[in-house]
Structures are given as C-alpha cells and as structure tokens.
Amino acid sequence: MLHAKEIITKLQTEHKASGAELLELLRCEDVYIKEELRKAAQAQAQETFGKAVYLRGLIEFSNFCKNDCLYCGIRKSNRSCSRYRLTEEDILSCCKEGYNSGFRTFVMQGGEVGRDIHVFRDLVADTSEEAIDREAAYILEFEKSMMRK
Numbered sequence: 536m537l538h539a540k541e542i543i544t545k546l547q548t549e550h551k552a553s554g555a556e557l558l559e560l561l562r563c564e565d566v567y568i569k570e571e572l573r574k575a576a577q578a579q580a581q582e583t584f585g586k587a588v589y590l591r592g593l594i595e596f597s598n599f600c601k602n603d604c605l606y607c608g609i610r611k612s613n614r615s616c617s618r619y620r621l622t623e624e625d626i627l628s629c630c631k632e633g634y635n636s637g638f639r640t641f642v643m644q645g646g647e648v649g650r651d652i653h654v655f656r657d658l659v660a661d662t663s664e665e666a667i668d669r670e671a672a673y674i675l676e677f678e679k680s681m682m683r684k
C-alpha cells in the first residue's frame with residue numbers, strides 16, 4: 536500500500552488511484568498531507584478550468600421522489616410538500632429563460648421516480664430533433680437581437 540503522499544503524486548502524474556488508495560486519503564488525518572492534497576486539487580482545477588467561473592442553470596424538473604431521506608424536503612413522507620412535475624415545454628421554456636439570463640448549459644435535477652426517466656429520455660431524444668430546431672431558432676433569434684442592440 537502506498538503512503539498518502541505517494542498516492543497524491545500518483546494522482547498528479549497518472550490521474551488515477553485505486554479505491555483503497557482513495558480511502559487511504561479520505562481517512563488521512565495528517566494536516567500537512569491534507570493541505571498538500573488541497574493544493575494539488577486546486578492546481579489541477581486551475582490547469583483544467585483556469586480562473587474562469589462556469590455557471591450552469593439548474594432546472595428542478597420534478598419534486599416527486601420514491602425515497603425518504605430524512606434530511607430532504609421532498610422526501611416521499613413529507614405530506615406538506617406541494618408536488619409538481621414540469622412538462623417538456625416547461626423545461627424548454629426554463630432553458631430559454633436561462634439562456635436569456637446568460638446560462639449556456641443546464642443541469643436537470645429531480646427526485647428519484649422511475650417514470651420521470653421516460654419523460655426525460657423523451658426530452659433528450661426530442662432535443663436531438665424538433666426541440667433542437669426550436670432552440671436553434673431561438674438562439675439564432677437571440678443572437679440577431681443582440682446584434683441589433
């Protein structure tokens with residue numbers, strides 16, 4: 536088994552580590568090793584992303600969930616939660632509004648319910664055809680309107 540310091544070096548050079556090695560780092564209590572790991576992670580992040588800050592629009596497309604995690608406001612046993620599920624049109628409308636606000640990528644988030652997967656899968660499939668035309672048309676229109684300003 537490698538020592539924590541060697542695992543950090545391995546991560547920096549090979550960009551991989553075994554499960555046991557990652558566990559070794561997570562369990563490490565040595566403040567110097569932790570600081571070294573933090574600096575290595577920061578250096579890697581800056582090498583990959585630079586100093587830019589990337590923002591993503593978050594679309595919570597449903598708050599139905601079959602699970603019951605105690606800390607979560609949308610857990611299935613929370614009777615006071617008002618449930619909703621966005622339609623495909625709603626989601627695309629959110630993307631449009633987000634685009635207007637400057638977002639260019641979106642994260643879809645929702646509770647865990649199997650049937651929502653189908654809606655989402657249909658949406659993604661649709662995005663490759665009709666919706667992409669709609670969005671492309673919208674983006675084109677948006678770009679044109681920005682050029683007029």
Ligand code: SF4
Pocket residue numbers: 600601602603604607608609610611645646647
């Ligand atoms: S949304 Fe996530 S955290 Fe909340 S109850 Fe469902 S699985 Fe748990």
